[in-house]
Amino acid sequence: MTTVPTAIDEPPAASERRFWRPPGFVRFVLRRLAALVLLTLGITAVAFVLTQLVPSNAVATNLGEQAAGDPAAVQAFKHHYGLDRPLPVRYAIYLDHLVHGDLGQSSLTHDAVTHDLGQFIPATGELALYSVLFAAIVGIGFGTVAALRRNRPTDHLLRVASLAGISMPTFWIALVALYVGFFKLGWFPGAERLDPGVSPPPSVTGLYTIDALIAGKFSLFVQALHHLILPALVLAAFNVSLLTRFTRSAVLEVIGNDYVRAARAKGLPERVVVVRYILRAALPSVITVLGLVFANVLTGAVLVEKIFSWPGIGQYAYEAAVNLDVPAIAGVSIFVAVVYVTINFIVDVLYGVIDPRIRIT
């Protein structure tokens, strides 16, 4: 009769004793951070080139017709702003200004671009925050429920709903929401961050809801929230659908895994199995989409802010683009790009936090 192979010694063989390396999480984060810095530098280069593409305008707009016709005056102007220097030097000057928070002056508002950005970013930030928060909670929730109830009525209903949300263009949803929610029903205000004539809470974060709470003005908080609901929901609609669909498929991919079965075999309650075992494993894919959702919200803000007269960066960008306000365009570009890069960085780090296998690569 056969027996098991002979070299049986109970302690594991040396070849089996491969062990782990120290967690390199700090190294992982630093590497991603370095990538972040490099990317940001690249972005400034692009923004710089953008400002250089329209150099003659700078002379014309700044000097006036008379002086622009005088070569000596033009020469003096260019020298003063370093425009006669070689490109790398000009880039260095540009970077130096940037580091000191100087993005030039908007030809439209005649204010420093950084001042304008500081004015408009919080409005967009607040809108985006609520929108993403809503999309994340509802989308991930819907997607999970759809996966757990796959091929049952709930799943079918959610599939139809998310398909509708993905196929309807945002401008259409915005107009319908405005028409129904504001014009027909009058349930929601149709424009601005607060009712006309109401002054905002003392600025701490620039987010009215939070500042109102800090100032202890609850009614102001409610009003700010009331103004946020419609535009935030409109911005979220597409993203809820996106997250529902991606979460559903991510959960379905995980749900049949052996470790889920093993968790049930251990007698763990269903809630623990779903949250700790299934959602945990589905999270990396969901987070990727969440990064995308952030980007979507920023892009969508241009349109939604225009429709809801929301005084945010989207409107500012729109006006800058229409009026060829080059410093403003460059400023907005840098801001948006930095936001994107930062989101990517956060997503990368979150991968590492969630999935230990990524940290060592």
Place this chain on the structure above:
Amino acid sequence: MSVLAVESLRVKLPIPGGDVTIVDGVDYDVQPGEVFGIAGESGSGKTISMLALLGLLPEHSTVEGTALFAGKELIGMPRRELRDIAGRDLAMVFQDPFTSLHPMLTVGRQLSEHVRRHLHLDRHAAEERAVELLEDVRIPDPRAALRAYPHHFSGGMRQRIAIAIALACRPKLLIADEPTTALDVTVQAGILRLLDRLRREQDLAVILITHDLGVLSSIADRVSVFYAGRVVESGARGDVLQHPRHPYTRALLDALPHPEAAKERPLVAIGGSPPTPGHIPSGCSFHTRCTHAVDSCRVDVPELRAVSDRRLACPVDPFSA
């Protein structure tokens, strides 16, 4: 009294276009402290018949029959009641240690979460228990291992961890579903030795599933041979493996590399391939591959009958002593 007594277990799984019978009337019982071996080719329903006991089958599966575990009927038991038995008195180790551990949870968490739940231990006590368990299964540096993740370990180590998880609440019965199939041969031997020691130390009954009869010959006390969702032969290890009487058991043994008999007997592969669910031949499901089949084998489903020292489902019985 047996730890587990399974009778007429029948499992149907839903497939597109209807149900398909995977396990078709299986009987066996497991005694305290013994290693009960279940052998059979891939697809014979070994895993499914075990998942049925733990209520882990896919949705819309149907299970019939009885499975008495420590006096309680497992089949049809409500999930919440089953949850108190699963992982505590009845534990399972899965086939592939590369997929049966959650890749994003620490070994410590996976080792202690059910211990805390089932045995109501606090965090500290559960951690001490976890260290003890890892020592038991010979993981070097158990305390560091608690904070490590499964991917830090080799396959053999992972299976040791999976065994530690299964044994954490001192179960009465451990179902080990091909615990060595995914591992190197040398590592396999270590795992089997480990199981053998643990069951002696802890008075644990083990159901050891495998498609390798060689594995059973070293540690099983009794053996059941599955074919296409049925038991074709069962009895004491020595009887079944040294003097097989069912043509299928014999064919399985002949297909095994035989160190002692290598010179006299060539390796014989079993002709044909195992039937797929939904296309099980009539009569004796093995008759299409059996060299001893007679006409009645194509018609009559052979019953598993007690014959002298064993139970056998072959009326032809070509190898009777």
